[in-house]
Amino acid sequence: MAKTFCVANQKGGVGKTTTAVNLAAGLAQVGQRVLLIDLDPQGNATMGSGVDKRALERTVYDVLLGSAALAQAVVPAGPGCGYQVLGANRELAGAEIELVELPQREQRLKLALAAVDADYDFVLIDCPPALSLLTLNGLCAANGVVVPMQCEYFALEGLSDLVDTIKQVHANLNRELKLIGLLRVMFDPRITLQQQVSEQLKAHFGAKVFDSVIPRNVRLAEAPSYGQPGVVFDPSARGSKAFVEFAHEMVARIGQL
16 A cells, blocks of 8 residues: 655755655665655656656646546656656646636545556655645655755745644544654754754654655756766665655655554
């Protein structure tokens, strides 16, 4: 039975897609069967997994609108990645309007995933930064939320909004949904403010803060331009090793749930 997680943050530019693709690759490296779902019309997680979003015959758009089964739209990620991708492209932007008129509009992804539940150990959903019908579909389908965040002041402000959203979805749409953990990304221990915010997070959220920390790393930033997760592009980079450690921690944490 697959465990499904949204990688979400209502603040943009926090390394959300980088986290999704590298966690997918890291989990695949430690022996897990992984499906990565790109719910962002920009399709960055699709391209970052080595899949050409312009060449896709079917995408998550077709699955949400019911014109294709999820298994029909899944494609393998690029060489060396080891996971499957349900891709997205610009078509998905139109789904917002079309979903409004459909029955069970917030539950479309959850219903589609039920058919492939036995095929994967982990399903990761890369959500767009805005709270939209697409994000709601992700949250309704998920067992929990992984929040990548930078240790900066404004990130704390955005985090409180996201926690409120998770509580609302839990109360009204998905009783299984919970905050799995906070992942500190683009972390530079030389910056005092980042150390202070990190300590604040641990003081307030305790065990909800993952032990793994993803350092600021040039190789992780370069990898998407080559259509690869950093974990595949340069396995020896500090950031890549940190994501593999995070994958191990995720497997251990899920075993405790």
